[in-house]
Amino acid sequence: METFKPLAEALAALYPELEPGDFSFADPPKVELGDVAVPFFMAAKKLKTAPPKLAAEAAERADFGGRVLQATATGPYLNLKLDRAAFAGDIVSAVLGEGASYGSNRSGAGKTALIEHTSINPNASPHVGRARNALIGDSLTRLLRFEGYEVEVHYYVNDMGRQIGLLVLLADELKDLTFDQILDAYVQANERAKEDEAFAQQGYALLADMEEGKPEAKEKFRAVTDLCLNGQLAVLARIGAQYDYFDHESDFVRDARLEKVLEALRARDAVFTDEDERLVVDLSKLGREYEEGRYFVLMRANGSSMYGYRDIAYTISKMERGADVNLWLLGEDHKLYAEQQAMILDAAGYGAPETIYYSYILLKSGKMSTRQGKVVLLSDFLDQAAELAAERVAEQCHDLTEEERATIAEQVAVSAVRFSILRISPNKNVTFDMEQSLSFSGDTGPYVQYSCARINSILRKYGELPPAPEGGALPLTHDAEWALLAKIAAMPSMVGLCAEQRNIAPIANYVLDLARLFTTFYHDCPVLKAEDASTVAARIQLCRATLQALTNALGLLGIEAPERM
RNA sequence: GCGCCCGUAGCUCAGGGGAUAGAGCAAUGGCCUUCUAAGCCAUUGGUCGUUGGUUCGAAUCCAACCGGGCGCGCCA
CATH class of the missing domain: 1.10.730.10 (Isoleucyl-tRNA Synthetase; Domain 1)
Structure with a gap:
């Protein structure tokens, strides 16, 4: 603590082997003992002597100037009674002098940071479990900005995928779908796909059209995902979460950069086409030790890409922005997935973002489930x-x-x-x-x-x-x-x-x-x-x-x- | 089965290897002619999951076990 730095310097001055950094300051358990306590464990270790002995010696010999009224050794601690008025003046002046930036260490001055958070699937109004991501991400952003980082916040819009496809299909039938009806529609679409094989197949077909970039499919997807995203953002804005960039997954289909990744994987003999004609990465070739999670599928037999494949392209695009700190905030369920991504990205020479995980918010009745409609909406x-x-x-x-x-x-x-x-x-x-x-x-x-x-x-x-x-x-x-x-x-x-x-x-x-x-x-x-x-x-x-x-x-x-x- | 995370008061949670483990909620009893009672004070409440280990010292580090969460090849 800056406030007590002069005290640490006075203590360090007693022994040539010690530096001010060897002393820390703590609250004494009782005010009667003193205003601030200095534990002597670290210093004693360095000097190879007993903490109580050193504390007693320091109490006797240290010259703190006028600001310490009394120094008492109590076991391994040196308890100091301070000229509170003098310190009070320092502290209050510092706070009021720095104003809105008081508390910042400016550790991010001159540095940039990129953070991706929230990135909720555009399929329903956010529930409190998802809110944990948005709130942690938003607060981290505020914290980094406070520390001086120039931060850009990214939101990945998962505007592709089978489940969105099903929702788009149903939206087509329902007409004039509103944001408030989306959760119901999403649940309904998933139920129906389970029973109605034709409907499920239609979903895949629509997805294939989307991947091929057919304008009609793109338009349909965009109408639904925009409706949903805007509704979600309105709720998120209410709790104060803001974003600088909205990156759409559909923009990363068949990304040219993926060719380079495949090349790198081939060079390590880490990618193959399996017996079912899928394109698969064998992560054991990249150093994965466990059998679980060894294989990572990039493409289906029909040539359509998996979410994880598109995500590689997206993550590369984030890495290429060259931020000093690159954060990716994920639920704990994505841990293995992120590790797999990182291995592939490392192998391709791009490096991977720093991941931050959070655990689930559960209900008394168990896990929240958007698909089952078992949620508390934010x-x-x-x-x-x-x-x-x-x-x-x-x-x-x-x-x-x-x-x-x-x-x-x-x-x-x-x-x-x-x-x-x-x-x-x-x-x-x-x-x-x-x-x-x-x-x-x-x-x-x-x-x-x-x-x-x-x-x-x-x-x-x-x-x-x-x-x-x-x-x-x-x-x-x-x-x-x-x-x-x-x-x-x-x-x-x-x-x-x-x-x-x-x-x-x-x-x-x-x-x-x-x-x-x-x-x-x-x-x-x-x-x-x-x-x-x-x-x-x-x-x-x-x-x-x-x-x-x-x-x-x-x-x-x-x-x-x-x-x- | 394998991997990661969690286990602290009846409940929800704090506790960067260090002094007698702390808050809130709930319960009980007090405090509003006095700067906002969304508050304050007091009382009650603990084998820090279990067992070993490392250490002068462990809720904190390590191991095993028990219990819960999450994940583990064409979901995103």
């Missing part, structure tokens, strides 16, 4: 959240205009939905609980927003704000103030780690911690009615800094905080 989830939020806002904010209240209700609804999904580690299966996800109290997005509203309320009542402090001490020495300051100061390292690990879940937990610490401060330390004017002024600055940190962190989650709620 739009239904949002509608319910918005309805509940509107009721609350109507109770709390009757002096606001209807329009203002509607805006707040929507912000709260989006916050509840996004937060409930984003706060959970992506590799964890979750069982979706509508009631719990619609809660606005406790560990929720609205709880954090509520903290922001309280801060805004204080700032509003205070009136015209003083200029931000530029260094110098601030009289913020209460335990609750220090705990809040320490958490605010921890934001950059938290953000840096999240960006590095491509994981946004810890941001949600950080924001909860910060909101809880603010609430403790709010109850323990009156701001407007503090004992003297300088304390009032200092606490106002702390409120501003807290609001800035909360706003920035919430922004990474795609959540806006209303000024009132």
Whole structure:
């Protein structure tokens, strides 16, 4: 942490073998012990001595200057009592000085990133399982942009394939299909294909026409997939997900680049035509150790291409854009598939994107299934959240205009939905609980927003704000103030780690911690009615800094905080 | 069967090898003439799936097993 760097330097100065990086800083388990703790395990290992001995030595000898009031060794830890006011001044000045970019490490400055996410099949309104992809992808995008990357977001439109073909067929019969009817139609089309062989064959035929690029087929497909995509994007836009490029699968059929891939595979003797006349890759020739997943089919016997074959061309087109970071966000069910793709792409000399996986959101009744219509739609989830939020806002904010209240209700609804999904580690299966996800109290997005509203309320009542402090001490020495300051100061390292690990879940937990610490401060330390004017002024600055940190962190989650709620 | 992911309080989840494992929900009891009660305080609640191993130290790392999820040749 930058804030404590001088302390690390003072400790490292004691031993020529040590560097400031050998020291880390942690919260002591109890405030009475100190304001910040330094574990001596790492340093002791380097010096081949016992941690408690080293901590005791450091307590005795280290020269921290005036900013450390007391240094006490407790076992392997060195606990420091700080000149809180001095650190408070540093922290608050840094936050208010950096403003909207506070928390960024600028690790992506001058770099580009490409991310493909969401890429839902155009066959139905998105359900909350798919929303996990969109929300993680969207938040990662925000995180990378915050870190300075220039990011382009790609959405792959799977406007081909048998199931879409069936939907197109049925749409032809139904006429004037609307987006709201698409899920039903999709389920119906799949049911019918199971029973009606002729219908199923028609689907394949239509697909073949599409692949050959027959204009009539293309037009029919496009009408249905555009209808669906636009409907899906409207829902996704509501939760704040935005895309820069829409790449259509149908544009990657018979791509010339695939010839080069085949050549490379032939050179490694890794591709063959099997007994059923299919074109198949033998991944064991490319180093795959397991029999499972050894074969990867590129083309059917009738010469039509498989999804995975077209996808190779698409991924190459993404790689050719030359981004410094190339991310591909996928459900865990695509893990083997992505590994197979990567092996082929590597063999062909293109390299593969970095993959990020997330696990399924399950229902109490089991896995969601679009084909079976067993889903919780994101739009239904949002509608319910918005309805509940509107009721609350109507109770709390009757002096606001209807329009203002509607805006707040929507912000709260989006916050509840996004937060409930984003706060959970992506590799964890979750069982979706509508009631719990619609809660606005406790560990929720609205709880954090509520903290922001309280801060805004204080700032509003205070009136015209003083200029931000530029260094110098601030009289913020209460335990609750220090705990809040320490958490605010921890934001950059938290953000840096999240960006590095491509994981946004810890941001949600950080924001909860910060909101809880603010609430403790709010109850323990009156701001407007503090004992003297300088304390009032200092606490106002702390409120501003807290609001800035909360706003920035919430922004990474795609959540806006209303000024009132 | 083989591979990947997960297993922490009744429920949903946090916990980058380190001090006495933390939140929320649910339950019980308190707190609104005091900066927003979408809040706060208190109480109750744990063999960190099991068994071994590595380590001065393991919820965290390794192995095996048990339980759940996902995947494994003409779906996308």
